[in-house]
Amino acid sequence: MHKNHQIPASVMLRNHQVIFNGKVIFETAENLELPAFLKACYQDLEIDYAKFYKMDLLSKLGFIASEYLAKDRQLNPETALILQNSTGSLETDLNYQAGISDENAFASPSVFVYTLPNIVLGELSIRHQLQTENAFFISEKFDASFLIVYLQNLFSTNKANAAICGWLDLDKEGYNVFLSLITQDEKGKALTAENLKENYEQFKTRA
């Protein structure tokens, strides 16, 4: 039998709102640009983490979402980080591309480093000191059933005891973030593809 993993916490960032376990817990004016919204979230979280300011927008989105998940709880030291999106690191790729296309522009090595989607996994690992399983998948749509199978393998082979997983997408059109904490240390919703997907689809219809 597999261990009884559940989803005690999930967080969505959308429409200038932070939605935690289905409830709006923080919001800003809708005319804020994404960087300003993220900074407001950072202040709401009352944390002090200078590295935040150096991150690209994708990493900031992942950081803020996972801070809400980790708030008021100790993450299991064997928490795997498994994320998906459809655009990879596109937003930062475009920034870097602009720097090398125009001879008068400045291409920065620190921007180049963020032109890999899995850098956000490094940022989260450093923040929570997780020397754990990581993977970043690119998928046209959120693939909950794949995630379930993948997690089942990680848990049943003892490669992870818990996970932060979900969708972390950003492009010119906007952002779409939905992350879940999966653990057997706390009670929550059952770990099923339906429960992971339900929130994703809820987002899609309201968008």
Place this chain on the structure above:
Amino acid sequence: MRQKPAVHIIDDEIIAPLGWGTSANLEQIKKKKTAIRKHVLSGENSFYAALFEDDFIQQQFSRLAFSEAETFTKLEKLLLLTVHQLLERNSSIDLEETVLIISTTKGNVELLDNSDNSIPEKSKLYSLGKTIQKYFKLKNELITLSNACISGGLGLSVGKRLLEENAYKNALVLGGDVVSKFTRSGFQLLQAMDDKICKPYDKNRKGINLGEAAAGVLLSTEKQNSTIQIVGEATANDANHISGPSRTGEGLAKAISSALKEAHLEASAIDCISAHGTATLYNDAMEAQAFGRLNLQQKPLTSYKAYYGHTFGASALIESILSIKSLQQNLLFPSLGCEEIGVEPILNIQQNLEEKKLKYALKTASGFGGCNFAMIFKNLKYA
């Protein structure tokens, strides 16, 4: 707990500037021939890299009679050719029971370099797999992963994990990246490139060379004629720095320990190592620390970066295939570029081609984002 099915290596393919097909690649490695050359951009501006000759891919592509009107990118052609080779040799494989897994770091990123600042659909990383699905009429879900320099190896892990859960019978794992202005300028800015052929583990190592390639591995839970099984694998993050490897090698050591644990092996059982060996100062030093932690420093170790350059999404897959070939042929392949060892503890760099009975091979890789990967292959001839 129910037993998970064993995952076997059925076939493999490497398409690289070093050679067309895995065997051609091995012939060059046995002769210690590199594909890295000086490439002049303009005037004084040049760099060392392993690149395909301009019309080589097109020649192969037209020879294999892909006749669609659609224009394919260089990377798409490489991946289509890789799949074509594998499916031609394995025509009995049930594609309904096969999942497609693609590893790439930057895909067709060069398409972002356009005058109207548009974002072509083919610049999305998952588009590579959609092209392949369409061409070969593959109906199952597509898994694309982009996890820096461990991507190609992680693709094998993902394949193994899905097969272990009985989600599919077979996995077709592909890896590929090409050299573009995007990556070249980035590594120039990071000052991470050697201005000659790279020198993994050498005391005068200065950095990487870029490379481009594609590779593919067919995995199956049905043994068929396979003599190689994946017996353990894992990843672990350094949790230390996003672009610099950890000084202590803890993350890589953890990945290796976890892979050994899954394989029910002690480190002493490992017969040979295909390491990452990028020839950057810090990567190679970190690896030596990690191998030292597990008392693996005496094991014959090869870096293939001075043959191929760093092929990113393909590299850990190509180097896994070379581990598999080592086991199948009972040959230790020579590492290239290390004249005077420059890491602590001293590693046992394999300098020449050597025949040896080999049962277990370890493949490792590490990359930006602090990721580390380890996989252990077993030679079933000595089961």
